[in-house]
Every structure is written in structure tokens, then in C-alpha cells.
Amino acid sequence: MEFCSFYSTPYYCVVNVKPNVIQKCVISNQTMFSRLKERRLCSGLDVYSVEKNRKRRSCTVTSVKGVDSVVDSSLLNESYNTDVVDGKVGTEGVTSRGRSVPKVMIPSLPSEAKGDAVAVIDSCLWEWKPKLNVHYEKSGCQNVNSAPILFLPGFGVGSFHYEKQLKDLGRDNRIWALDFIGQGKSLPSEDPTSRSKRLDESEGDGNNALWGLGDEVEPWAKELVYSIDLWREQVRYFIEEVIKEPVYIVGNSLGGYVALYFAAYYPQLVKGVTLLNATPFWGFLPNPVRSPRLSRLFPWAGTFPLPSNIRKLTELVWQKISAPESIAEVLKQVYADHTTKVDKVFSSILEVTEHPAAAASLASIMFAPQGQLNFKEALTGCRMNNVPVCLIYGKEDPWVTPIWGLQVKRQFPEAPYYQISPAGHCPHDEVPEIVNFLLRGWIRNVESDSSVALPLLDYPESVEYDVVKELEFVRQGVKKSAKVQFYGSMTSQWERLSMFLKSRFQDGVYSP
Secondary structure, eight states: OOEEEEOOOEEEEEEEEETTTTEEEEEEHHHHHOSSEEEEEEEEEEEEEEETTTTTTTTEEEEEESSSSSSSSGSSEEEOOGOOOSSSSTTTEEEEOOOOOOEEEOOOOOOTTTTTOOOOOEEEEEEEETTEEEEEEOOOOOOOSSOOOEOOOOOTGGGGGGHHHHHHGGSSSSSEOOOOOTSOOOSSSSSEEEHHHHHHHHHTOTTTSSSSOOOOEEEGTOOOOHHHHHHHHHHHHHHHIIIIIIIEEEEHHHHHHHHHHHHOGGHHHHHHHEEEEOOOOOOOOOOTTTTTHTTOOOSSSSSSSSOOOHHHHHHHHHHTSSSSSHHHHHHHOOSSSSSSSHHHHHHHHHHHHTTHHHHHHHHHHHHBOOSSSSHHHHHHHHHTTTTTTEEEEETTSSSSHHHHHHHHHHHHHHHOOOESOOOSOOOOHSSHHHHHHHHHHHHHHTTTOOOSSSSSSSGGGGGGGGGEEEEEEEETTTEEEEEOOOOOOOOOOHHHHHHHHHHHOOOOSSSO
């Protein structure tokens, strides 16, 4: 008795065995197999029975007669991937121990050097509050009937991190990417504090080049704290006043948390949420609305002016983390493929660190209170309000490891989950070809009410089953590829954990 594993669609195939030849054919769909537990097939003079195991998504092939005399028994110890049994590929994709991974060529990013059409990016400012201008970039505004997409950045970066989405997806869709208040180019236009004579006498001139380190707050900044609640409201007003219609929101890292948090509060403004290695937690201090008694134990929570000890700490820490070598080291950590060009990202981050308000803004962000909902509660809110969610995670992320993505999938099993390898914390910048391909496909699926199959799947009904494919693309004349694992809704968490642990201990062999 041998087993033939199936990694994808609800269309099952069986083995037609002849001497030294293996062929495949589709014999039934899911409905038919649910009615017929066993079916007999003839191949030459030999008869084989095939039984489908629903829980394991496999079929059992048993020789009924004469198999040892006419067929090499090793032929039965093979796995047959149903991604390549639609009659178009023949016997391809048949390899030992189920290691075959179908290859799919996907579009490359458009190249201006080659004369490809590239969406034009416009850099804009939107005045939200006094002294607080929101910087954002947009593309594809001429695509008036297309789906609007809003990108939210991770911590320490800004809209510049989505240049590859703005240029590519902007050819077909309307795209916006904004900088959170206190980050990127959305820093205040004036110093939120001033220095009193008392401070000058006690500390001398200090570092007057840095804003926000004074001991007296300006009237317009009295309530200012760079918190996740502030960013939630920033996104709300941006959608209502600038985009003026519900949008698809895509967020990386911190941006993923804000996207989910926002969607839980304002589902009427959201068509869907895509999480790109979303951080599952944010903030250290208790939220005053959620935990009023506990929050009173912390007299300062990110507001201006900063306490004296925090001002001194900020100056010391800022000298270290804003240094070019520190920025380069962080980028090296979060990108799995070190051949990825990050020159533009590096220079853009360095430019932000040179703004006089950047250091104090960092202090406010780090000491700001948590949100009124934690990540799990925000995810529950989205599910209760039927907000579509898609998960796209880089497998080699050293910060948000695959375990976190699997936990989201467990809580939201109907959310499609794509795991890309190799890719780190910022898959949209490291493998933008794949992320853009998946985003386009997922939005088509949502817009069609699931009548169009999700990316990598052959049929809309295939969402229950795991699929692994190798996506190939050309970048600067060189063919590159990455494996993408789609996790179906029928695979148990124990099976996924087993797959993950197995992949960690196997060298040189891919395991989903």
C-alpha cells in the first residue's frame, strides 16, 4: 500500500501504472469523491483501487494483482501534484517524495529603461491639523473605475517604501501611500516645544538643533502624542477627505497593525485588508481608555514636553540609532535576499533622521500608550464585520516569524495566507513582483465575490487545500524565483506547525 499526496485543488487524480510509465488523469471532483469511497481502475492487465483520505488530502493506491511482476514498486512511492494534472502538462511534476513544485512565470516590474509604461508618482501634502501636514504619494488617478488601494508604512519608514507598488500597481489601480504623523515626511513644521530660561540656566544651550526637547509645550501641541490611536484617526480623515470612498488597505509591520485596527473601528470605510508581516503588538504603556487606573501609574505617556530624564536619554539613543551604519545593519537584518538593492530606502531613511523633529518624535512614539484594541481583538472585529483579510508573509522575517502569521490564520481561517520564501520582513520591497501579483489576484477575487479563483489556485473551491508553487520572474535581465505556500482552510494547526518545524531542520530540501 502506497500513498500519493495532493497539495492543491479539489480535483483528484489517480495513478495509471504501466511498466516503467506513470500517467495521471482526473477521475472525479470533490463531490463525486465524497460519494465514492473506492474506485477501481484498469491499466493493462493490472487493477488498482484508489481510496481518498479526506483528512490527509491523499489517496491510497493498492495493487490488486500482479503489480510486483510487471511494475517497479518504486514507481508507486511517488507523489503526484494536482496542480499539473489538468491535461495540459502531461506527466510533469512527478518526483520522489512529493518534492515537485510547479513553476509559474509571473510579470516582472515595469522598466522605464526598457520603455515600459510606468505609473507616474505624485508627491503631495495634506493639512490635517495645525502645524501637522501629512505627506503622501499617489499614482494611477486616471484609473477612475479601478479599485482604490491605500498603503500604510512600517515603523521608521514612509511612503517611499512603496515605490515599487506605486509604479506598478498604479498602472491599473488608484494608489495612495501615506506617511504616519511623526514619521517619514509627516513631521511637524515647527518645534512643538520651547526652552524656558530655567532650562537654559540648568542645562546650558543643550542641543538646539533638535526640536521637541524644550520644557514648555506650544499651544498647538498640547494634546499631541504619536500613538496608534492618532494614526487610526489620521487614516480615517485621509480616506474621508482625500480618497472619499472605501479602500483596500495594505500595511507592512506597524502599518499592518494600524490597518487592522482601523478596519475594526471603521469597517464601512474598508473594502479589504492585506497584512504584510504585520507586527502583532504595539505600545508598552496601558491605554487610558482601556485601563484608566493602570494608566494613572504612568504620569507621562508620550506627550510634549518630554520629561528631563527622557530628553537626555533621547539625545543619547538618537546619536546611536540615526547613524548610517546602524540604519544599514537594520536593513541587513530585515531583508533575506541581500542582493536586493536598498540604496533608495537607505537614503530616504537617512533623510528623515536629519529632520530636527525626528528624535523627539521617536521618543513620543516609543512611550505612547497602546491602542484601545489589541491585535487579536482587532482581528476579531474585522471578522465580525465581514472585512476581507489577506495575509502575505515573508518566511525569513527575523522579527515577525512565521509562527505569528500562522496564529492569525488560526483565528481567521477563511483569510488566504501566502508565505513567501526567501523573503524577510518587507516582502513588498524584497519580492515586489510576487506581492503585486498576489495583491492583484486577491482584489480580483474579492471584487468578484469569490467567483474568480485566488492567486495560485485553479478553482475558487480550492481554498481548502494547501498549494505550493515556485513563482519565477525576471529582474534586470536575471531570472529569479521564490516559493510561495498557500495555506488552505482544511490543514490543521498541528500539521502546519509540523511543516514549519520540519522545514527548519531540513537542509537543502524545501518543505512547505
